[in-house]
Amino acid sequence: MSERVFNLKNYQYLRVKLRSNMPEPERRLWRHIRGRQLGVKFRRQHGIGIFIVDFYCSEKHLFIELDGASHFTEEAQLYDRDRSEYLQDVGLEVVRFTNAQIMNELDSVLQVLLHKVQ
Template structure:
């Protein structure tokens, strides 16, 4: 795929604007990257250095969103949700965000802080199943 192209559901689309890691969000991405929550740090410890067989980036910009973790190889977004995601307003925003990701051909997996902190092995197993069979 050439620079300036996006592959969505097997179709190459020429893009006129940059979608990933826009420069206007660079400072925010850097701040989020240096101020990772404990659950994000724990999850990053099993994602970094291709430990799961694919490369993940942390605090990756997609459009005007900054996602916790992203693998371009398998078009997977991983979000670690804290308590603030439990409100009705936050859930509505998350749904809009997820729809935007789907429209870009990306799949999102969400885990709560509690899941990551209390069941990291279960999170690992879920990710491994998705990586091994993204169609399922």
């Protein structure tokens, strides 16, 4: 890939702002995936093209998205679909969870992630 797509400078301020204002489901998941707890390194609020993904693992070309209530409108679902297609087109795999899954089924979520990164 000749053109730079990761962590574009013009989105740096937004990435930093998102990291400092993580919703509770993102904080909860981060506590369990940071520091190579699953055997691979994840980055939070990582820029890929014009998008910022919740969590990204460069070793496995995998990104994790957490979907809160705002993701369930028709407009948001179309945006998420287009965004996922772009990210898949650059060779990345997406794993999506709802905030409710993180808050209520964290062990199951971690098992899915562990399977994905092994």
